[in-house]
Amino acid sequence: MNILLIHQTFLGENSGGGSRWNEMTRLWEADGQDVTVIAGMLHHYTGEPFKPEYKGKYVYVDKHHVDRKIIRTHMSGGYAKSFFGRLLGYFSFVFSSIYAGIFVARDKYQVVLTSSPPLFVGISAWILSVIKWKPLVFEVRDLWPESAIDAGVLNNKIAIKLMYMLERFLYRRAKLIIVLTPAFEQKLIEKKGIAPKKVVMIPNAADFSISDEVIKDFDRDAFRAKMGWTDKVVITYVGAHGVANHLIQMVETAELLRDKPEVHFVLLGDGMQKPMLKEEVQKRGLTNVEFIDYVPKRVVFEYIRASDFGTSVLKKADTFKTVYSNKTFDYMSCKLPILMVIDGVSRQLVEDAGCGVYVRPEDPADYAQKIREYLAMDRAIWAEQGEAGYVYAKKHFDRMVLSEKYLECLAGVIAKKA
DSSP, X not given: OEEEEEOTTOOOTTOOSOOHHHHHHHHHHHTTOEEEEEEESBOTTTOOBSXXXXXXXXXXXXXXXXXXXXXXXXXXXXXXXXXXXXXXXHHHHHHHHHHHHHHTOOSOOSEEEEEESSTTHHHHHHHHHHHHTOOEEEEESSOTTHHHHHTTSOOOHHHHHHHHHHHHHHHHXXXXXXESSHHHHHHHHHTSOXXXXXXXXXXXXXXXXXXXXXXXXXXXXXXXXXXXXTTOEEXXXXXXXXTTTOTHHHHHHHHXXXXXXXXXXXXXXXXXXXHHHHHHHHHTTOSSEEEEOOOOHHHHHHHHHHSSEEEEEOOSOGGGGGOOOHHHHHHHHTTOOEEEEOOTHHHHHHHHHTOEEEOOTTOHXXXXXXXXXXXXXXXXXXHHHHHHHHHHHHHHOBHHHHHHHHHHHHHHHHHHHO
């Protein structure tokens, strides 16, 4: 199978962030598939180029392996500094990715696949699918424009109307729509009028190939000693520090737990709101909050494994009740109990797995109370919940199994086109 993937936020090698597609394409390559990825040059959290050699280039071809080629294309500067800068980044990628798809990605592809957000990548993918006369498969990692509206970054009525029109146009043109949660599937079918046979759910997954290796070989005690965590109860968040994540609620919770000096919050990642969060921690005089910049994927798993709890956090909004947080599966694969600060399907996931507790979003008092309850428990219960999450994820969210299912879906679309 020869696949063309349009994915603006595809990560660079050893870059931090959601690695669904880095892992998926790696597995497809190992399975003998040919994959070409057209991706942006800038990291979507930091706004910095993945490699210095990208600077000044409109298109740069990264040949990673025999059967996987990454074509990096231009994005305007200022991407991570403001919403306007991000909007410029979206549209500049639309033009550069179309250019790369026509003049650089010239293999005989069988299917064009794209992953949103941002929704604008669908423009590039649709145009290239028409030019190359190949079926379009559209993946929905997050509901746009709903998530942008709920995050407060999209509030112009005309822009919102145009976004909904674009969404409907792309859904109609796609031969298959892949969604990541059951709530997405339900919304597309019941609210957006998409035929059920056109929607398939393939959720995010746990990378057991990394976590099992870390669990087996990692010296957890030595790592904790090096970090100064030996006597701490470490609660780690991994991911974006953006508007939608609303991580100020973690800072506010840390302030409520001043009387529990053993509780230590770790925020690993980057994003638009990280400077503000650091300023708030300093202003409040907190010593129980630690910030760590992005590190390679394997090292992220070491930080997770060295922690006592993982936490997944989003702001309080109805749209976010439909999402699974990427890092929840990493916590589960590393056997951590989870403080789930997201309602809806993410809450249901943790409750079904028996691997943690739900915390009401934007309610620091509830967050602090749930942590106090854990401190009063026997630590054997922490271990039992961590093990339960691992077993549940192994059964339902193994990346190897889900990548094979994805290939079967693509093969079905290609067969129909033929």
